[in-house]
Amino acid sequence: QYIYSTYCEEDEVETHDIPKVIVIGSGPIRIGQGIEFDYCSVKALWALRDAGIKSIIINNNPETVSTDFDTGDRLYFEPITLEDVLNIYEKEKPLGVMVMFGGQTAINLTEELVKNGVKILGTSHESIDISEDREKFSKLLKELNINQPKGEYALTVGDAKDIALKLGFPLLVRPSYVIGGQSMEKVNTLQEIIDYVSNATQVSPGKPVLIDKYIDGREVEVDAVSDGECVLIPGIMEHIERAGVHSGDSFSIYPARNLSEREINTIIEYTEKISKALNVKGLINIQFAVKEGTVYVLEVNPRASRTVPIMSKATGIPMVKLAVEVALGKRLKELSYKGGLWPQTPYTVVKAPVFSMEKLTDVEVSLSPEMKSTGEIMGIDLSYEGALYKALEGAGLKIPKKGKILLSIAERDFQEAVSLVEKLQGLGYEIYATYRTGKYLSLMGIHVNIMSLDNAIKLLKDGYFDAVVNTPTKGKKPDNTGFKLRRTSVEYRIPLFTSIDTIKAALNAVSKVNINGLSILSVNEYQEIQKDNVKNLVL
Template identity: 50%
Template sequence: VGIHTGDSVVVAPSQTLSDVEYQMLRDVSLKVIRALKIEGGCNVQLALDPHSMQYYIIEVNPRVSRSSALASKATGYPIAKLAAKIAVGLTLDEMKNPVTGTSYAAFEPSLDYIVSKIPRFPFDKFEKGERELGTQMKATGEVMSIGRTYEESLLKAIRSLEYGVHHLGLPNGESFDLDYIKERINAQDDERLFFIGEAIRRGVTLEEIHGMTKIDYFFLNKFKNIIDMEHALKANKGDIDYLRFAKRYGFSDRVIAHRFEMSEAEVYDLRQKHGINPVYKMVDTCAAEFESATPYYYGTYEQENESIVSEKKKIIVLGSGPIRIGQGVEFDYATVHAVWAIQNAGYEAIIVNNNPETVSTDFSISDKLYFEPLTEEDVMNIINLEQPKGVVVQFGGQTAINLADKLAKYGVKILGTSLEDLNRAEDRKEFEALLTQINVPQPKGQTATSAKEALDNARDIGYPVVVRPSYVLGGRAMEIVYNDAELENYMNEAVKASPEHPVLVDRYLTGKEIEVDAISDGETVIIPGIMEHIERAGVHSGDSIAVYPPQSLTPEEIDTLESFTIKLAKGLNIIGLINIQFVIAHDGVYVLEVNPRSSRTVPFLSKITEIQMAQLAMRAIMGEKLVDVGFEEGIQPYQEGVFVKAPVFSFNKLKNVDITLGPEMKSTGEVMGKDLTLEKALFKGLTAAGMTVKDYGTALITVSDKDKEEIVKIAKRLNEFGYKIIATSGTAQKLSEQGIKVETVGKIGGHDDLLTKIQNGDVQIVINTMTKGKTIERDGFQIRRTSVENGVPCLTSLDTANALTNVIESMTFSMRNM
């Protein structure tokens, strides 16, 4: 109690309640529901005193909730579907359970397995964010796993998180001293579970850990079982019996290999030699009491396999795992549409995913659903059983793309764009050779495998440069650096460059950023739409406001973009989807990035153009030709109106996170606005994203020296619309010199300073571009954080500020002298 349910680790069915306690809480919940006359879904949260039978009702939500989705996936019982039928007048005893097809919905689900849910947090993106958990939810997503023991269920959930760990610990756990480990256990943050594992590994008693955490001894003993098995594996290297025990506990081959001191491939071979492979059990809502034909499975190391392999040709689609910054529900949208296309073509469609929040993990979507971690080992186990025609990786974001290499080494056929071409798009030298061959320019750039090489490259290219690791999504660890000192700091802190993990160093070009999604069948390339970003290059595409159709491009620029897109798609032998980002600088069009997969803009463009892009791409992957289904090469006809994709941020829930936009993605969602003009579509998009757009009030402006010339025009226009302008001394001086009426506000800490004005509601817009204020102590950081925490729009890009000014102008009468 005290940690938001969305940030809590959840286990089902309950493991520590006695039958008396369980029945009491069940009866209380039913009393509450009946007293409130609930018809449909309802969520009741209760707290139980562990030392008595005293309970407290915390919250009642008379609707389906986040927990409803989890409960539906954990049990197979479709809560929302049945709640909708109740809403139109049916009763539970009139409805058949869709899972069994024989029992009625009034029959409560029963589980013969253990489900674990672990939240996915964004602190790999926001390392300086406050990690302590409380009543304000901070997780961006979650994973769910199913096993026959709690140990198995927990370890499967841990490796589903994609933190790079497969066990109850942290990658660098051995380097921490014991005092620090205990301090982190007391901190009640997102990594507490892993530090508990490390403490047990060091010999800290369960009594001491219980004293610090109040976690039930049942769970602490389960954690200890996992650590004890680690020690046993190390003491019995290569022992087949211990290998079997470890697999039943949910240990991955990678962890076993580490303890056995052999390679992961050797452990795999050892398992194959001794027939140690998982079987797949059905999720049936009734603990096998009734016959069931649900195509919903989980893997475990037992005897009987319940997943019957059909004779049909089948295709496996890999999902995108937990929702996180850079990889959200857009990829699940593409996955579901791909599955529909596979089914329409007469194939059996199989999904592998582990996210209970998604549509793809609804058992009614695919012909078969495997609720399993998206790791090389877990996916290969399914492939070995199902023997599909091939595997599709281009709809599951970077999670699925990163598995392509690993699966191919086992001889698995990757459908669509070949593995060689996927790698060619990421390999700097091969990609540069292609661009030279097809005559498509890109900003000057080089690859570095060490800090020294990165410095040499940057000096050769010329600052500023954009630096980023290869093979990442969401611009993770991407930064614009302006000198040697900043680059050295980046190389030392943000990344560990190596020949296996090179860093890309590119010339930073300022200009209009353009995004294009295209579909290719290997012969014909169609472009459903071109999107223009309001923010210039340097702000991550996921954080930019995208506009369709482009508003300021010349016909020549559009022709060039079309030509370059077709050249790139054909040059890379794309079969399926491709996403390309361009920059239009003063001297022409350059390609910034090519992603040979589905992108986060696919749902946006699909809904605008009514071209089902993911389905069409999947049809191309299965061999259909685009011309045969009525498409001609090139840009497709524009739709009427203007469409805006606006990012949604969660900064108000994440303390100590700087909101300044840059090349690393920070948004957690997106919305769409549509109207006949750009300003009206923008107003709808910004309002839907949670921004309050007022046509009058006070604007606080405080910008860096490089932005002072550009801010003058924006400030002058706001002033003409009736906005009062207040600014810090340097900005105020510049505005005053240009004849703009401006009030100078005091520095932070003084009487009636600018933070106080924001907190008191005296400011309606903040424009702040002090990009160097990244530490908590800096004024710029405090201005931005105070704005967010008080619900005041804070714009860190002058392009966004200019767009908002246009919106305000469209809402107001002119104040200018005629």
């Protein structure tokens, strides 16, 4: 049933005195909050129906599956605002409301909903607030003896200056209560942090600016389902790019490939400790940084994350269905699942970000802590290289088997560029470099073709280069030459890599696939392999 509302005296909607639950959707799709949350909302509606409970969805995006007329038992096509949700809650009188599937939009309504007497099904508002409030969350981690990056929060520019001088650069700064790394930046100087804090209060008025010491390590991500006592971890994902690139924009690998047994055990321990301390009833997402054997907790989201769809498909575990059952009062053991890390798959899944930069003129395209991608691709294969190759192809980052590659590298990345160029030349690529990059490579004894940035941009427009590797210096101004180089690559659809980690992994994948080929199976066939794998491990 498809329902719209208007302010009028007549009410044509009939309600029924039967068990029902409201699911709050994610509203309009935008950067930072995409279709992944609609997947979670749809799966939640189906799970409620399977449980014999009438499912009601509040959402207002006609381009989503959750707003199809037959997905839920009843759809209220309304804005995701406090007033509209309260009106529907008062009319329907449901068992409660589920906010964990609608991303940050739904989560941000929780406090006011509770104040107005709405029952939240799943993780409580108090626990959500602890995870979202930097001061409270930091205190919790200290109580649990869990590592976190050194950091503090600032309400004024003066606070921020004092914190920056105390912690030292580089730093990660961001507002609180945002999604998609909105307005998050890595800052390297005192002036940068002064400029940032001066503007940040406009994004989250009255909320503190979070300032963390930047950790140059591997970033790792976990999605789990908790019933408050038992915590099921379907898998651990590892990002190809180092910490500092938003998780939504990074290439992610499952199962993680570069973690020691000790690091994995620590991640499991931290996930269980946090989930139990917050009394999580449903989904939780935790992001970690791992450096020199030490695991740090970066962020916790007691809700569905954008990686839930991929982890559900990769492992075959119905994460949203389990979260709904738990929110309705069941234990994971009743649902035939035990706690801990689920057996890892004998195949690999790679998540690749998809961007729409050619449609967003004058927008910086380089990878950063602020999310820019508008979608994602899942590559799956019996080998890691095959999965990455498929993800790259799906995302439109096709690396030619031969051709001309242009390099324009930031000074901080010069040392890493040496091994990259040697690998590229070893594979037969012809290398061109902008002046400063080329001069450094020449000093290192590596011959490349050197040209000015302006000339490189002209040749890009003529289709002369087959791919571009550009790690940006600080600066997002459209009149910056490096900015123009990246924009030209995107607008002329030339594969662009702004992270050396990504291009190195991509080259390795291409060379291995050229030798070993790919496995061609359906997702269902891969999941059957995992089912057999789990059975054998149990036996």
